[in-house]
Each structure stands twice: as C-alpha cells, then as structure tokens.
Amino acid sequence: MLKLRGVEVGYGHIRALHDVSLEVNDGELVALLGANGAGKSSTLMTISGIVRPRGGTVFYDDLDLSKASPLDIVNRGIIHCPEGRRIFGGLTVQENLRMGAIRRRDRSRAAADMDRVFSLFPVLGERRRQAGATLSGGEQQMLAIGRALMAEPRLLLLDEPSLGLAPLVVRAIFRVIRELRSRRVTILLVEQNVRQALAVADRAYVLETGRVVLSGTGAELRANTEIEKAYLSGSPRKAT
C-alpha cells in the first residue's frame, strides 16, 4: 500500500506540493485530478524517487520512498509511465519493451509478457522492428504503457496517458486501463480527462495549487457540483 503523509515538495523558491496526503490500496485504481501546475506530476515524481520531498513521508509498505533510490523503487515494483510518453525514439518497439523488463531476471516470462503486450496492442506487434520515433502519437502512448507493463508493476503510475490523443485512441487506452484494473494491477492515474478517469477510478483526489482539495470515490466525485463546475461543464477554467 502506498501512503503519502503531509508531503511538501519545492523547486527553488517555488512550492509545488503543500501538505499532500493520499493513499492507494492494493488492487485499487486511484485517479489524481487537477489543472496544469496543480502538482500531479510532482506527486508521481516524488513517489518514483526522482524528486525528493522537503517534508512529510512517502511509504510503500515498509519502504521509505523519500530515501530510496529510483532504482530501488523500480525494484519494488513501482513503475512510472511518464507524461509525454518519453519512449526511446531511436530504439525499436521491441528494444523499448526489452528496456521495460531490464530489471527482471525471468527471461522466459518476460518473453511471454512481450507477447501479452502485443496481444493487448496488436499494432505494436506489427511494428516490432520499427524505431519508436516512427510511431504515431497514440502508438507511442501504447508503447509507453507496454514498456511499463514489461516491468511487471505492482503499482503503476500513469501520467496523462490520454493527453493529446484522438478520441478513438483515448477509448483504446482506457479500455486497457480497465483491463489492467480487472487484473488487479494497482494504478495511480493522473488525468486531465476527468469524466473518463472518474468512470474507471475506485477513488480520486483533486489537487489545486499543490494541495488536495477534494477526495472521494469515483461516484461521489462525479456527483460533486464543484467538480462539475470546475472540470466538466465547459466553464472558463481550463480542465487540462
């Protein structure tokens, strides 16, 4: 179980997170919502050990993530699929997936997992020898998710997987998220696509300027008028 308590994060004089507390239980899909600059990505970067918190605690079971190296954190099964896809453009699809599995020692099961990624995203199988940079945006997102899955995540951090993608592709991505959920992969999902995110999430937190301002189950938040006002009803505040 992932547990953040009173986490403070800052870059120079800018404070990105104020007193953020949240939990993700095993098998849960938790959504992290909020506008640009609300601190969603900073939260994920803190969990994966790239950014060090100035205060508060970050625990995954008994492991103190605020002191563990990014490598140790990956070894514990926390896999971060970053915003903007960040696939390795000069590597082939296959090599990208192989890099996802680099910490694993069970070669034969990793090979089976690669086949599973190809059945999840058939287009990746067709393009397995193509360089990542030659894929379309949606295919690159599939590759980014596939690469993360190759690491056999116990906790998957998904940062804006639907950003900038065509509606059809967004639907495909959410289909996969639902499938992962049914396989009991624990997921912390950062999304600007609030409606879709709330539809799949067990629970959700809403961040605003680095603070948690709302939390609840997906159904509760969908019924919440604040959310409705802020993100769903085409109000002047941009929901990105």
Add this chain to the structure above:
Amino acid sequence: MTAFELLVQQLINAVSIGSLYALMAIGLAMVFSILRLINFAHGDLIMVGSYVALLLLLLGLPFLVAAAAGVAASTLAGLLMERVAYRPVRGAHEVAMLLTSFSVTIFLENLAIIIFRPTSRAFASPEFLRGIIEIGRLRIASLDIMAIACAAVLLAALTLYVTRTDTGIAMRAASQDLLAARLMGINVNRVIAAAFAIGSFMAGVVGILWSVRVGKIDPLMGFNPVLKAFVASVIGGLGSLSGAVIGGYVLGFLEILLQGLLPAALTPYRDALVFAVLIALLLFRPNGILGSTEREKI
C-alpha cells in the same frame, strides 16, 4: 607506380589513419551522447596507456603484454576519471562539465610531466609492426593493416554490444532520454561507467598504435588525437556513434587527400585547411553529417 596503385596506396593510408580517428571519436561520442559532456581529457587516456606500456617494455616484458597492460591502464584511468571527476558534476551545466574536463586534462598532463619529464621518449615498435608487405608494387605497412584490423574488430564488437546486450541497448536508451531510462530501472551509473570503459579501452588501443606510428611519446601526446577526434565527431554529428565513425574516416580521407594534392610549400598548413573544410561543412550542415536538423531538446 601507376596512378591506380598510388590511389590504392593512399586509400590504405587514409583508412588506417581514419580508423584511429574513428576509434577515438567513438569514446567522445559515447560519453557526450549520455552526459552532454565533451571529455577533452579523453586524449590523455592515450598518454596514460602509452606510458604504462613503455614502462613495461623498458622492464623487458614482451610487446603484446605491455600493450595489453597499457590498454588496461587506459580503461582504468577512464573509469577513475568518471568516478572522481565527472560523477560529482553530473547534471550540472554543460559549461561546468566542460571546464571539469579541462581541469582533468591539465592535472593529468602536468602529473605526467612531473613523473616522466616533459621531453619525449622513444617508443620502440616490435618487429611484426615494423614490416612492410609488398603486393606487386604496392607497399603496405603492417602497422596500417593492424590499425584497420583493430578498428574492424572493435567496431563489429561495439555494434553487437549496442544492439544485442541489455547494457548496450540501455546505453542507447539513456542517451535518448535519461529520465525515462531511470524510471525504467536502468542502472544509469553502470551504463555511464560502461560507456567510459569502452571509450577508454578504444583510446588505449589507439594509444599503442599511435605510439608505434609516431615512434615516440610525450606527456602532451593526447592533445592532437583528441582534437582530431573532436573534429571527427563534429563532422559526423556530435553524440552519434555511427556519425563518429563516419567522421573519423572522412577526416582521414580529407587529410590524406590534402597531403597528396597540396604543393609541398603548403603542406604545413594541412591541419588549417582541414579545419577550414570543417567550418564550411558546419555552415551547411550545422549538426554534422548524421545529425538531425531538429533543434536542441529543451
């Protein structure tokens, strides 16, 4: 000698010298591609390896043993350089890293001057590298064949390494996106150490071949090779491994071509002309032959 024989003769010269430049340029390119660091101290690895080899030769060890020890010394020196000088400034501004590499150069060269004196010392080459092989009227130095063979073997091994092994593929991954590499659990320290080790190993091999070619070594001997390697990797596209190799051979051909075409009075200006060609190339292809035309990543 017919014109054709002359051409073949010069071609072999060009490939031989180009092989040395290519092997040197790879070391620069590997490190630059991951760290954005131009390691000017790369040339001093040549010097370190050559002195170690020379010391062992003077102790009476067989050439191949001394050469192997020299290459090993270069490799170790490269690893040490990374650990002591470059790891602490990793992620710092590129200028800070560049200045660090100058400091390492100044330190190593002065250390060598103190230990070995600034004068040059003869580097005796063994019988099997001094030979000349005659094919018809062609006269090919066995040293040239050795250089070409070394480059062929090392380049083939490197190609296999970066396309077949986990660490090799991870090296390419880290050069494209260091953050994503860390998030995937790639051991960045190990990958960077491997890049330094491979580049330094190649510099060590170049060092032995270079010393045999020139016949003497001195504490500042690394300067010219690293400058040439830098030019080669800029020609090919800084940070690209295949670009570094292509750049190395292009530079070799360019030098031999100018050597052959220039009137005797102008030969001392050969290097100046090589750099003029470099400037011209960069005016038309600012990112080198293989460099993409896309702007620097933010």
